[in-house]
Each structure stands twice: as structure tokens, then as C-alpha cells.
Amino acid sequence: MTKPQEIDVMEPVEQEFPKEKYDELESFINSLETTKGALIEILHKAQHIFGYLPRDVQLFIARKLGIPGAEVYGVVSFYSYFTTKPSGKHTISVCMGTACFVRGADKIVEKFKERLGIESNETTEDGLFTIKDVRCIGACGLAPVVMVDDKVYGRVKVEDVDDIINIYRRKGAEVCR
Amino acid sequence: MQIRSLEELNKIKQKSAGKIALRLHRDTTTTGKNILVCGGTGCHANESDKIIKILEALLKSRGMAEQVKVIRTGCFGFCEQGPIIKIEPDNVFYVRVGLKDAKAIVEEHIVNGRWVERLLYEDPQKKEKVNTQEEMTFYKKQLRVALRNCGLINPEDIYEYIAVGGYEALGKALTQMSRAEVIEIVKKSGLRGRGGGGFPTGLKWEITSKQEDEEKFIICNADEGDPGAFMDRSILEGDPHSVIEAMAIGAYAIGADKGIVYIRAEYPLAISRLTTALRQARELGVLGKGIFGTSFNFDVRLKYGAGAFVCGEETALINSCEGKRGEPNYKPPYPAEEGYWGHPTCVNNVETFANIPVIMTRGAEWFASIGTEKSKGTKVFALAGKINNVGLVEVPMGITFREIIFDIGGGIPHGKKFKAVQTGGPSGGVITEKGLDTPIDYDSLLEIGSMMGSGGMIVMDEDDNMVNIAKFYLEFTMDEACGRCVPGRIGTKRLFEMLHKITSGKATMADIDALKQLAYMVKDSSLCGLCQTAPNPVISTMKHFWHEYLAFVEDVDHPQGEGRYIPKNKIGLKS
Numbered sequence: 001m002t003k004p005q006e007i008d009v010m011e012p013v014e015q016e017f018p019k020e021k022y023d024e025l026e027s028f029i030n031s032l033e034t035t036k037g038a039l040i041e042i043l044h045k046a047q048h049i050f051g052y053l054p055r056d057v058q059l060f061i062a063r064k065l066g067i068p069g070a071e072v073y074g075v076v077s078f079y080s081y082f083t084t085k086p087s088g089k090h091t092i093s094v095c096m097g098t099a100c101f102v103r104g105a106d107k108i109v110e111k112f113k114e115r116l117g118i119e120s121n122e123t124t125e126d127g128l129f130t131i132k133d134v135r136c137i138g139a140c141g142l143a144p145v146v147m148v149d150d151k152v153y154g155r156v157k158v159e160d161v162d163d164i165i166n167i168y169r170r171k172g173a174e175v176c177r
Numbered sequence: 178m179q180i181r182s183l184e185e186l187n188k189i190k191q192k193s194a195g196k197i198a199l200r201l202h203r204d205t206t207t208t209g210k211n212i213l214v215c216g217g218t219g220c221h222a223n224e225s226d227k228i229i230k231i232l233e234a235l236l237k238s239r240g241m242a243e244q245v246k247v248i249r250t251g252c253f254g255f256c257e258q259g260p261i262i263k264i265e266p267d268n269v270f271y272v273r274v275g276l277k278d279a280k281a282i283v284e285e286h287i288v289n290g291r292w293v294e295r296l297l298y299e300d301p302q303k304k305e306k307v308n309t310q311e312e313m314t315f316y317k318k319q320l321r322v323a324l325r326n327c328g329l330i331n332p333e334d335i336y337e338y339i340a341v342g343g344y345e346a347l348g349k350a351l352t353q354m355s356r357a358e359v360i361e362i363v364k365k366s367g368l369r370g371r372g373g374g375g376f377p378t379g380l381k382w383e384i385t386s387k388q389e390d391e392e393k394f395i396i397c398n399a400d401e402g403d404p405g406a407f408m409d410r411s412i413l414e415g416d417p418h419s420v421i422e423a424m425a426i427g428a429y430a431i432g433a434d435k436g437i438v439y440i441r442a443e444y445p446l447a448i449s450r451l452t453t454a455l456r457q458a459r460e461l462g463v464l465g466k467g468i469f470g471t472s473f474n475f476d477v478r479l480k481y482g483a484g485a486f487v488c489g490e491e492t493a494l495i496n497s498c499e500g501k502r503g504e505p506n507y508k509p510p511y512p513a514e515e516g517y518w519g520h521p522t523c524v525n526n527v528e529t530f531a532n533i534p535v536i537m538t539r540g541a542e543w544f545a546s547i548g549t550e551k552s553k554g555t556k557v558f559a560l561a562g563k564i565n566n567v568g569l570v571e572v573p574m575g576i577t578f579r580e581i582i583f584d585i586g587g588g589i590p591h592g593k594k595f596k597a598v599q600t601g602g603p604s605g606g607v608i609t610e611k612g613l614d615t616p617i618d619y620d621s622l623l624e625i626g627s628m629m630g631s632g633g634m635i636v637m638d639e640d641d642n643m644v645n646i647a648k649f650y651l652e653f654t655m656d657e658a659c660g661r662c663v664p665g666r667i668g669t670k671r672l673f674e675m676l677h678k679i680t681s682g683k684a685t686m687a688d689i690d691a692l693k694q695l696a697y698m699v700k701d702s703s704l705c706g707l708c709q710t711a712p713n714p715v716i717s718t719m720k721h722f723w724h725e726y727l728a729f730v731e732d733v734d735h736p737q738g739e740g741r742y743i744p745k746n747k748i749g750l751k752s
Contacts, residue, residue: 037518039500044442044481078502078659079483081442097404098599098635099561101649134443135484135653138407139219140561141256141568152222 021049022060035065039075043082052083080135088123088130090168095145097136104158105144109133111161128172129165179462181470183348186339189461193340200265200329201341209244210287213263215328217252217411218446220259224276225249228260231279236287245287251327251415254569255315258298263310263328270310271296301565301587315566318585320547322555323371323408323531324571327415332450335457338418344463346537347422350429351469356386359430363533365541367553372398372489372526373601373630374706375552375619381523384513385431388521393433395424396517396524397477398494399440399447402486403602404653406633408557409527411569413440413447416531417454421477423533425464428475431523436477439494443484451479486603486657487707489631491516491524493659504661505705526631528557548574552618562598562635565590572617579613582636593638597721601630603650604710606717607643626717628710643722644729647714648676654711665708668699672712679729689726693719 028045032038042061047053053076062069076082094100094109109120112131116124123130139145142154146164153164180186194203199211214220214229229247236242253261258272262282269292271282278296285293297306298313310316321327330337338344350359364379385393397420401409413420424436440448455477458464466474480498487493488503495517497503516522532554536544545553552574558581561567565587572581578598582588589595597607606627608615615621619629637646651673658665675692678684696712696719703709719726 037498037500040481040483040497041500044483075500075502079485080656081482081484096653097561098602098633098649099405099567101404102562102635102637102641102646106649135402135486136404136407137218137222138401138410138444139222139256140405140407140559141219141259142222143561143567145222154219154222 017050017056024049025057025060026064029061029064039065039067039072040079043072043076047082052086054084054086058084083121085121085123089128089172090148091130091132092164093132093134093137093147095135095137095139095143095147096133097138097140097143099140100136100144103143107158108144108146108156108161111158112165115161115165128168178460180344180348181462183345183352183469186344186348186469189336190339190342190345193336196334196337197330197340202266202268207244209246210267211265212245212247212282212287213250213265213328214247215251215253215259215261216249216332217256217259217327217414218407219252219256220261221446223260225260225274227276228262228274228279231276232283235280235283239283239288241287248331249333250329251332252324252411252569253328254319254324254411254571255313255566256569257565257567261328262296267292268309268311270298270308270313272298314587315568315570315585318576318580319571320555320573321571322535322544322547323412323528323557324415324569325535326419327411330416332415332417333453335418335454335461338416342538343418343534344422346534347425347429347463348469350426350537351471351473356430356432359426359537360386362536362541363430366536366544367541367548367551368529368532368536368544369552369619370526371528371532371556371632373604373628375629378525378529381513381525382427382430384511385433385521385523388514390521392435392520393431394517394520394522395428395431395433395436396491396494396498396522397424397436397438397530398489398491398524398526399438399444400482400488400494401441401444401527401631402489402657403631403633405561405635406559406602406631408559408569408632410444410447412527412531412557413444414450417447417451418458419534420451420527420530421454421458421464423530424477425468425475426533426537427523427525427530429473431521433523434474434476436475437480437498437517438477439480439482439488439498441484442481448479448481455479485659486653487659487705490705490707493705494524495522502659504659505707507704528632549616549618551620556617556629556632558632558634560586560634560636563589563593563638563641564636574618575616577614577616578608581617581634582613586636589636589638593640596637596639596641597643598637599627599635599646599714600633601628601710601713602633603654604628604706604713605630606713607637607646607721609721626720627713642680643718643725644676644680647718648673648680650714651676651711654707658708658711662702662704662708664699664703665705665711668695668703669708669711671695672699672715676715679726682729684730686730689730 058072059069062072120133137145146153146156232247260274262271262274281293285291360382368378369375485503488497490505491512492506493503512522548554555571557571597609599607612625655669655673658669660666696715700712
């Protein structure tokens with residue numbers, strides 16, 4: 001059997017997760033009829049449980065399946081749906097499909113980046129927002145489309161960007177109070 | 178209850194007929210009404226779910242919940258005007274319905290029988306209100322075959338699907354036809370793969386069926402990665418059973434007993450509708466063991482993709498199904514010979530499957546009578562961009578771009594001029610004014626330097642800069658290239674960098690020359706279809722909009738204008 005290899009490509013600061021989360025993942029893996037070909041399925045589940053796929057979780061999966069950690073990381077890094085960084089409280093996804101692009105989605109994503117001071121796939125320092133540009137939400141009739149968490153904003157203009165950010169800033173403030 | 182024969186299916190069909198009689202205008206005796214609310218992604222995003230709840234509450238409070246049913250259907254296609262509500266049997270089509278309008282619909286239309294004038298669609302050219310779907314220019318030239326049940330039935334109710342003739346094709350195939358006969362019908366129909374390549378579906382089935390192997394697989398490719406195309410998603414959301422039924426027919430024909438739907442994880446609504454449909458199909462025994470009382474066993478499971486455009490390519494898709502990186506393999510061997518875990522595997526696209534049940538029930542001749550000589554049937558296009566009527570349109574092959582863009586699509590908004598239309602997504606090319614009267618089919622599109630692709634159709638107006646559009650597509654393919662072959666990994670990156678240099682005004686003629694050369698190099702030497710076609714947006718925009726490239730370049734090689742730049746190599750643009 002191949003031994004899991006150490007992978008040293010991700011950020012060293014790792015969050016500690018409660019054992020229950022690992023147990024949940026383990027019982028999911030055990031419930032599978034076969035683990036042959038199930039790696040992507042398991043990663044989906046793991047990302048659902050942990051919110052992202054940190055190094056420890058990847059190694060846990062590698063050990064459990066008896067495959068090299070590099071193989072797990074190879075798959076994680078290949079697919080854009082998997083992320084190795086924790087996301088902010090709200091994910092702002094700007095649709096970058098062609099329909100949205102020709103209607104100005106690039107200017108909207110720039111405005112979000114400028115206002116929040118981060119790049120795509122980064123999280124603001126207060127942990128409130130993560131920006132992602134997604135491929136196509138499939139709501140081309142509403143182009144350009146911005147999705148914050150599950151809420152879709154259609155026919156967005158550059159002027160609307162501040163309003164959208166403020167809705168969620170206010171929500172955050174309400175919780176603190 | 179399990180369906181064991183065609184007679185039993187027929188009984189269920191008759192019992193369920195009442196459910197949709199109002200919608201098909203078959204029931205003229207009752208006073209009941211159906212309120213159909215679009216549950217497609219666009220309308221869903223526009224709070225159509227909340228509208229349903231309000232409608233239901235209003236009807237309940239008036240004691241009309243029994244007579245008037247609210248039904249969430251699949252996509253009507255006219256996404257620009259969403260959320261859409263249709264009232265049957267009155268055949269009234271309301272557009273852009275807001276939360277507040279629900280009350281007006283119930284009080285005015287349902288209770289008083291007066292149509293809500295302001296919610297009717299207004300023809301932008303004639304400035305007149307249009308009452309019914311059939312009168313709208315958007316629908317007039319359409320022929321809905323693959324989308325036949327979208328916007329008609331409730332996708333979460335198998336009985337409604339059976340009521341419109343669902344699972345009859347499967348029943349007939351299993352009980353009355355041999356495997357070869359099924360393949361023969363599909364071959365005769367002339368159906369070609371709707372995912373982009375246009376390979377004859379019947380031939381693919383035949384090759385897979387002839388392989389000698391104990392185990393075979395059938396896979397539905399629902400990994401729609403083309404930005405700006407959403408027909409597969411709409412079919413899965415609006416009519417999941419037709420895909421399941423077609424997969425079972427295909428499995429019987431090729432001799433498989435296991436099926437996989439490879440679907441994007443980013444499509445939660447489609448996944449949930451498909452999961453419901455699979456559960457219902459198993460409950461009724463149209464999936465599982467001994468289907469229709471025969472010895473044929475078949476079941477389908479879902480595999481989630483994880484966001485990689487290349488996974489739409491069939492060998493990459495199979496690798497991804499096996500839990501690996503979605504990298505393509507050399508062909509041959511083709512998946513039909515050696516696919517999932519080394520077994521013969523037939524991979525078809527969602528839209529291709531959606532055509533199968535109709536072909537089986539209405540016959541190959543009927544299907545072949547639609548379309549052009551070499552491209553039969555209809556094609557669904559996702560019409561988007563700078564166009565008045567954004568939406569899903571299904572038209573017979575052979576229709577022209579002009580008809581789609583100006584008749585169905587309602588032309589370009591804000592009085593702007595039409596510039597180009599991009600078909601086939603990042604793999605395709607642009608078609609200009611000159612190509613507007615080209616009849617659309619697989620071969621004529623290739624001839625004019627584009628391709629059918631999955632059917633995205635993005636319209637651009639005079640404001641769009643074509644070099645920027647090419648750069649946009651190259652950024653996409655650069656990100657999405659799997660990295661396995663050098664032309665794909667490095668070539669696309671260099672192409673993007675060159676385009677970036679051009680659009681930032683730092684390029685010289687030599688750069689444009691190099692760009693041209695590299696584009697053909699990547700096209701000719703990449704491993705799989707994704708990167709072989711990746712330079713197409715560059716090649717096609719250079720061909721049609723050469724002056725836009727030149728506009729970015731200052732002739733620094735000849736600052737005093739002492740002579741024109743002479744290209745170092747003679748790789749011209751093949752016309």
C-alpha cells in the first residue's frame with residue numbers, strides 16, 4: 001500500500017476542527033458501497049462539512065482511502081469548485097458568462113474588487129466577504145448577474161455595487177448589536 | 178405500484194389525463210383553471226417561488242384551492258420577460274409578474290374573469306398587447322421538440338409526464354422491438370449529437386452495441402460548461418423524465434444496465450429535480466429490475482462534476498467519473514470501445530437524449546422531415562447578449578441567423594446596430610452581417626468559420642470591441658485548459674498575454690503576426706477539442722475585424738511611416 005505523502009503547498013496556518021466533523025466525514029466514507037472512483041464525491045461531502053478543503057482534511061481522506069496525498073491534492077487543485085481557503089461569511093459571485101460579460105460584468109467585478117480591496121477568490125480582512133467570478137449561472141435573461149450566497153441580483157449596474165455591499169454590512173452590524 | 182406492461186402504463190396514463198386536460202384544452206366541461214408558473218432558473222431567481230406561495234394563499238383564503246391549481250413548470254424559454262405565468266385553459270400569458278401582481282391575477286383574472294391588461298406582453302414593434310403565446314413573434318417560428326414538455330408539465334410529477342405519453346417509447350422498445358430495431362430508428366432519424374460535435378447518435382449506439390463485453394455503460398453528459406448556454410440545465414429542470422427514459426432506451430439498445438448522469442454541482446435545482454424524478458421512476462418500476470415485465474434491468478446514478486470546462490469532452494468526463502482529474506485521453510480508443518473503467522461506454526448530451534422518446538413514438542420519418550439534408554430535427558439555442566428577447570429558443574435546423582436574431586430575438590436593443598453573433602462559445606467563432614442569411618446547420622456553420630457547439634448564441638452590437646471579446650474567451654480557455662498538453666497549457670496562456678498586450682496598446686505589428694502564427698499552431702497541435710478550438714475566437718475575429726486589431730497597434734516598427742510592415746511569415750488567414 002502506498003503511504004500518504006506530506007504535501008507542503010498550502011498555507012501553514014490551519015484551523016483545528018472538532019472531531020465530530022471528521023467523524024461525520026468518516027461515516028460518510030464508510031457508508032459508500034465502494035470507494036473506487038468516489039474521490040470527487042467524498043471531496044464534495046468534505047467541502048460541505050468543513051466549508052473548504054484544508055490540508056489536514058485532504059490528508060485524512062488520503063489515509064482513509066489508502067491513496068497518496070498528492071493524488072487527493074491533484075484532484076482538489078484541478079477543479080474550480082474545490083477550495084483550499086476558508087470563505088468569508090458572504091460569497092459574492094459575479095457571473096462571468098459571455099452574456100453577462102457583453103453587458104458589463106467585468107466592470108462590476110472590478111468595482112467590487114475596488115470597494116472591498118481584494119482580488120477574486122480572496123476574503124476581506126473582517127471575514128465578511130469573498131469574491132468569486134463564476135462561469136455561468138444560467139440566468140442570462142437577467143444579465144449581468146451577481147449572486148450573494150443564494151440570492152440572485154439581476155440587471156446589476158455599477159452604481160448598485162455599493163448598495164449590495166451595504167445590505168450585507170448592515171446585516172453583519174445587526175448581529176453584533 | 179409497479180408498471181409491468183404497456184397496458185398498465187396506459188391505465189395510469191388515462192387516470193392521469195385529467196391532471197393536464199385543462200392545459201391541453203381537452204377538458205371543456207369544468208370551470209377549473211391551472212395557473213402555470215415558470216420555475217426555471219431565471220424566473221426562480223426573480224422570486225417565482227414566492228409568487229406561487231402568495232397565489233396559493235390567496236386562492237385558499239377564497240376557498241378556490243380545489244378548482245384552481247397552481248403548478249410550477251419548467252422553463253418557458255422567454256427568460257427576458259420572467260417571471261412568466263400562464264393561465265389555462267384561457268391561454269393567457271402574463272410576463273414580468275411581480276410579487277404584488279399575484280393579487281391582481283387572482284382577483285381580476287380568476288375571480289372576475291377579466292384579463293390583467295398591464296401584465297400582458299407588449300409587442301415592441303407594433304406597440305400592441307399580445308394575448309396568447311402563439312401570437313408572440315418570439316414563439317411563432319419556434320418548434321419545440323426537445324423542449325416539448327418544458328413549461329407544460331410539472332417536472333416533479335411523474336404522472337404528468339406519463340399523461341403526455343411519457344415512458345411509452347421505453348415500453349414499446351422493450352416489449353415490441355429488438356435492440357437492432359431501436360438503433361435502426363435512431364439512425365434513420367438522422368439525429369446528431371447536440372453537445373457540439375454533431376456525431377450521428379445512431380452510429381454511436383451501434384458501435385457501442387457491437388462491442389463484446391459483459392458490462393457496458395451509458396452516460397448522460399450534463400456538464401454544461403459553455404458560458405452563456407443553459408439549454409441542458411433547462412431540460413433537466415423542466416423535463417427530467419424524458420432524459421431518464423431516453424437513457425433507458427439507449428441502454429437497452431447498446432446492452433448496458435448501468436447509467437450515469439454527470440452533472441455540474443453548480444446546478445442545484447437540476448440536481449434536485451433529477452433526484453426526485455429518479456426516485457419516482459424507481460417507485461413505478463420504469464427503472465430497476467425487470468422493466469416492463471422484461472428481463473431488462475437498468476438504473477441511473479448521479480455523479481457530480483466540480484467545475485471544469487474540459488469535462489464536457491467525453492474522455493475527460495469519463496476520467497472525472499472515475500474520481501480523477503478531468504484530463505482527456507488520446508482517441509482512439511473511443512469511449513464506445515473502451516470507456517468507463519475500460520468498458521464500452523456511450524456518452525450522449527442531455528439535449529440529444531431529450532429527442533429520443535419523441536423519435537421513438539412519432540417515428541424516424543417524422544423527425545427526418547424536419548431540418549436540412551444533413552442536419553435533421555431542431556436545435557435549442559440560448560439567445561443572449563445584446564438582444565431584446567433573451568431566452569431559450571428551439572428552431573428547425575436550416576433557419577437563418579437573421580430569423581433568429583431579428584424575428585424571434587426581436588433585434589438589438591436601444592436602436593443600436595447589429596455587429597456580430599458568436600456561436601459555439603469559446604470553441605466557435607463570430608458571424609457578421611454577411612453571414613446572417615446562412616441557414617443554420619452543423620456543416621454550414623463550420624464552412625463560415627464557426628460551429629454549432631452546445632448552442633450558445635451571444636449577440637453583440639456596435640459598442641462591443643471584438644479584440645476584447647477574443648481576449649475574454651482566451652482568458653476562459655486559458656483558465657480551463659487541463660494542462661496536459663503543452664500547446665494547451667502554454668499556448669493558450671501566451672495567446673491571452675498577446676491579446677492583453679494588444680488591448681493595452683503596447684503591441685506592435687510583429688505581435689499581431691506572432692499571435693496569428695501561434696493561433697494556428699495551438700489549433701493544429703493540441704491534444705483535445707478544447708484547445709484545438711481555443712484559438713477560434715482569435716482567428717475568426719481577425720478575419721472579420723482586422724481593423725480593430727490594427728486600431729490598437731501603433732506602427733512602431735515604422736514610426737515615420739516609411740513603409741508598411743511586411744509579415745515575417747506567410748501564414749495568412751485561411752478563408
